[in-house]
Amino acid sequence: MNLAQPLRLGNSGPWLRLFSAALLVLVWALAAEIAQSRVLPGPGAVAESFYYNLVDGRLLSDLAITLFRVVVSFAIAMIIGVAVGIVMGLRKRLDILLDGWLILFLNIPALVIIILCYVWFGLTEVAAIIAVSLNKIPNVIVIMREGTRAVDRELLQVAQVFHVDRQRRFFKFFLPQLYPYIMASARTGVALIWKIVLVVELLGRSNGVGFQLSVYFSLFDIAGILAYTLAFVAVMMFVELGVVAPIERHIMRWRK
Amino acid sequence: MDAMTTENLQVRIDRKVYPAEAPGGGRVAIADLAFDVPGRQFCCIVGPSGCGKTTMLNIMAGLDKEAEGRVEFSDGTPLDATPIGYMFQTPRLLPWLSVRDNVRIVLGDEEANSGRAERILEEMQLGDSLDVFPNRLSGGMQRRVALARAFAIEPRLLLLDEPFVSLDAPVGNRLRSMLLELWQSRPTTVLFVTHDLREAIFLGDRILFLSRGPSRVILDVTVDLPRPRNIEDPKVEAFRKSLLEQHNSLLHGLAEEQARDRSADDAA
Numbered sequence: 001m002n003l004a005q006p007l008r009l010g011n012s013g014p015w016l017r018l019f020s021a022a023l024l025v026l027v028w029a030l031a032a033e034i035a036q037s038r039v040l041p042g043p044g045a046v047a048e049s050f051y052y053n054l055v056d057g058r059l060l061s062d063l064a065i066t067l068f069r070v071v072v073s074f075a076i077a078m079i080i081g082v083a084v085g086i087v088m089g090l091r092k093r094l095d096i097l098l099d100g101w102l103i104l105f106l107n108i109p110a111l112v113i114i115i116l117c118y119v120w121f122g123l124t125e126v127a128a129i130i131a132v133s134l135n136k137i138p139n140v141i142v143i144m145r146e147g148t149r150a151v152d153r154e155l156l157q158v159a160q161v162f163h164v165d166r167q168r169r170f171f172k173f174f175l176p177q178l179y180p181y182i183m184a185s186a187r188t189g190v191a192l193i194w195k196i197v198l199v200v201e202l203l204g205r206s207n208g209v210g211f212q213l214s215v216y217f218s219l220f221d222i223a224g225i226l227a228y229t230l231a232f233v234a235v236m237m238f239v240e241l242g243v244v245a246p247i248e249r250h251i252m253r254w255r256k
Numbered sequence: 257m258d259a260m261t262t263e264n265l266q267v268r269i270d271r272k273v274y275p276a277e278a279p280g281g282g283r284v285a286i287a288d289l290a291f292d293v294p295g296r297q298f299c300c301i302v303g304p305s306g307c308g309k310t311t312m313l314n315i316m317a318g319l320d321k322e323a324e325g326r327v328e329f330s331d332g333t334p335l336d337a338t339p340i341g342y343m344f345q346t347p348r349l350l351p352w353l354s355v356r357d358n359v360r361i362v363l364g365d366e367e368a369n370s371g372r373a374e375r376i377l378e379e380m381q382l383g384d385s386l387d388v389f390p391n392r393l394s395g396g397m398q399r400r401v402a403l404a405r406a407f408a409i410e411p412r413l414l415l416l417d418e419p420f421v422s423l424d425a426p427v428g429n430r431l432r433s434m435l436l437e438l439w440q441s442r443p444t445t446v447l448f449v450t451h452d453l454r455e456a457i458f459l460g461d462r463i464l465f466l467s468r469g470p471s472r473v474i475l476d477v478t479v480d481l482p483r484p485r486n487i488e489d490p491k492v493e494a495f496r497k498s499l500l501e502q503h504n505s506l507l508h509g510l511a512e513e514q515a516r517d518r519s520a521d522d523a524a
Contacts, residue, residue, distance in 0.1 A: 154348055161317045161342045162362035162409060172361055176352040254352045254389040 041223040050227035058212065059228065063235055066208040069197050070236075073132035074189055080133070081140025082182060088141065089148025105138040110196050114203055123204040132196050139192070140185045147181030183248045190244060194236050262295035263333070265413060265445050269315060269325035272308070285311050286323070287470035292330075296443040300456035303466030309449040310345075312471070313415045316447070317342050329412075341406030341414040341444075345421060347398040349390040349405075356386040359405045367408075376404045380434060396427040400434065407438050414439075416448045420455070429487050432459060436484075457495050458487040465507065475506055 025043055032042030041049075053059040088095045088102075114131040121127035151174065159169040201210025209232050216224035272286040285308040293299045303309050314320040316327050318336050328334050349358050359373035377386060380400045390398055399419060406414060416435075420428040436459065439446060450456050456463045457479055465475035477499065481491055500507055 154344070154346075155350060157319050158342075158344075158348050158350075158362075160319060161340060162405075163339070164362060168361065172353070173350065176350070179352075254391060 038220070039222050041226065045223045046226045046230070049221075049223040050231065053224065053227055053231075058207075059231060062207060062209050062212050062228070063231060066194075066197055066201065066210065066232065067235060067239075069129060069132065069201070069208065070190075070194050073129045073136070073197065074186075074193050076129065076133040077136035077140055077189060077193070078182075078186060081137045081185065082144050082178075084137070085141040085144025086148050086178070089145040089151075095145070102138055102141060105134070106142070110135045110199065114196075114200050118204045125205075128197075128200045128205055131200050132193055135196050136189055136193055140189065143181050143185040143188075144178065147178045151177045179251050183244075183251065186244060187240075187248075190236070190240060194232075198232075264295060264330040265293040265327070265447075266330055267291050267293070267312075267316070267327050269312065269323055269327070271325070272311060272315065272320075272323040274311075275322065284470040286315075287472065289325075289466075289472055291464060291473050291476070293445055293447065295445055298439060298446045298448065298459060298461045300448045300450060300460035300463045301466060302450060302453060302456050302463055303471060304468050305451060307466050307469050308471045309466065310417055313342070313417050313447065313449060316340070316413070317415055335413065338412040339409045341409055341411030343399075343402050343406045343414075343416045343419040345418050347390070347395075347402040349398055349401055351390055354387045354389060355382060355393070355401050358390065358401055359408050362405055362409055373404075373408055376408050376438075377401070379438075380404050394427075396423055396431060399423070399431055403431070403435060403438065407442055410442065411444050414444050414446045416446065418450055421450075421452075432487065435459070453496050453499070454487070454492060457481070457492050457499075458485055475503060 029042050029044075032040050032045075050059075084098075088098055113134050117127045117131035117134070121130065155173055155177070156169070158164075159173040164173065197208070198210035198213065201208035202214045205211050209228055212228055213225055216222075216228070267290065269286050269289040271284065271288075274283050274285050276282045289312065301309055301312075311320060315323045315325075316335055317340055329338070350361065353361060355377065356373055359377060360368040363373060374383075374386065377383060380403065382397065382400055382404065385393065385397065390401065393401070402419070406416075420431050423431065432455065448456070448459060453463075460479050463475075463477045463479060464473050465477070466472065467474045479495065481489075481495060485492065
C-alpha cells in the first residue's frame with residue numbers, strides 16, 4: 001500500500017459516518033435482544049425513557065444547570081490559567097517558585113479536590129464551581145506557560161522599534177501568538193470539565209445531570225442513565241462543533 | 257519637520273561587548289565606531305558578515321541598550337524620542353493581521369484614520385491586497401509591506417538590515433527601485449546595511465566600510481554617480497571595480513566574500 005497516496009473517499013465520507021452510527025445502534029439493539037436483561041435496555045427503551053424525562057421529568061432543567069456549571073467553571077479556569085501561565089512563562093523566578101505547586105496540583109486526583117472543597121466550603125454551588133475550576137487550572141497553566149516560552153521575540157521587537165503602546169503590544173503582538181495554545185487548552189478544557197462536573201454533582205448537589213444519574217443508579221434504571229448520558233453527550237458535542245470549532249476557525253483564519 | 261530632518265545623525269558607539277552567555281560571548285563587537293550622517297543622506301554600510309552591523313542597527317533602534325556610547329541628532333534629540341523605521345532581514349509581519357492592518361498597527365489612531373496606510377500601500381501597488389493575510393503573499397510582496405510599514409511612520413531615521421537578501425535578482429531590483437522612489441518622495445536619513453557592494457553603489461550617496469569585529473569604519477566613499485541610476489548600468493560595475501582596485505588590501509576580505517557569494521549564486 002502506498003502511504004503517500006491520500007485516501008480517496010470521494011463523496012462517500014458522510015455516508016460512511018452515517019452508516020457507522022447506524023451500525024452501532026444495530027449492534028446495540030441486537031445485543032439487548034439476545035441478552036434480554038434489565039441492565040442492558042435496547043435503543044427503544046432508552047428512547048422511551050428519554051421522551052418521558054424530556055416531557056414529564058427534569059431533563060431540560062438538569063441539562064441547563066449542568067451546562068451552566070460547565071460554562072462558569074470553564075470561564076474561571078481559562079481566565080486564571082491563562083493569566084498565571086503567561087506570567088510564569090515570562091518571569092523565571094516566579095516560574096521556579098510556583099513550579100512545585102503546579103506539579104503537586106497536577107497530580108492530586110480530581111476526586112480528592114472535590115471532597116476537600118465540599119469539606120472546607122460546604123455543600124454549596126460555590127464549592128462545586130471551585131472544585132471543578134481547580135481541577136482544570138493547572139492544566140491550562142502548563143499549556144500557556146509553554147506557549148509563552150515559544151513567543152517570537154522578533155515580532156515584539158517590531159512593536160518596540162515602532163513605539164507601539166503597551167496595550168496594543170499586548171493585544172496585537174503578544175496575545176495572538178498564544179491563540180493556538182489558548183484554543184488547545186479550551187478544547188481539552190471542555191472535554192475534561194464536563195466529566196468532572198458530573199462527579200461534583202453526584203457527590204454534593206441536588207440537581208443536574210450528575211445528580212440524576214446517581215438517582216437512576218440507586219433505582220437501577222439503566223435506560224434512564226443511558227437517556228441522560230446520550231442527551232448530555234449531544235449537548236457537549238454541539239458545544240464543541242457549534243461553538244468552539246467555529247471560534248477556532250475564525251481566530252485561525254489567517255493560516256494558510 | 258523639514259528643518260529637523262536635515263540635522264546630522266551622530267553615531268558614537270564606544271564599546272559593545274556581546275553578553276557572556278550568548279554565542280561568541282564576551283567578544284567585543286564594536287569599538288570606537290564613530291561617524292556622522294548628514295540629514296537625508298542615503299548611507300550604505302558594507303562589512304563582512306558577523307562584524308556587528310545588525311548589532312549597530314539594534315543599538316540605534318533602541319533594541320540593544322547594553323552598549324557604551326551615544327547616538328543622537330546634532331540638535332541633541334536622542335533617538336528614542338524620534339520615529340525610527342526599521343526593515344529587518346525578514347519581513348517580520350504579523351501573520352494574523354491583514355496587509356492594511358500591518359501598516360496601521362504602527363500608526364497613531366489619527367494617522368491611521370487619515371488613510372495614510374492605504375495611500376502608501378497603493379503607491380507600492382499593493383492596493384489589491386489590502387485585506388489579504390501576509391501568508392498568502394510572495395516573499396517580494398511581503399517585503400513591500402514591510403517597506404510600506406517602515407515609511408508609513410514618516411521616520412526621521414530609516415534603518416534597513418539586508419532587507420532584500422534571499423530574493424531573486426528581478427524581484428530584488430524592483431524593490432530597490434521602489435525604495436529609492438519612496439526615499440525621494442519622502443526624504444529621510446537612511447542607513448542601509450548590506451554586504452553586496454553592487455547594491456550599495458546602486459542605492460547609496462555614500463558607502464561606509466566596516467572592519468571585521470570589533471568593527472570600526474575603515475573606508476568612507478562618496479558615490480558620485482548621477483541619479484536616477486540603473487543597477488545594470490556598466491558605470492555601477494566600473495565603480496565597483498575601481499573601488500576594489502584602489503583599496504585592494506583594505507577590502508581584500510570583503511572582495512573575497514563577494515566572490516564567494518557570487519559563485520554560490522551561480523551554483524544555485
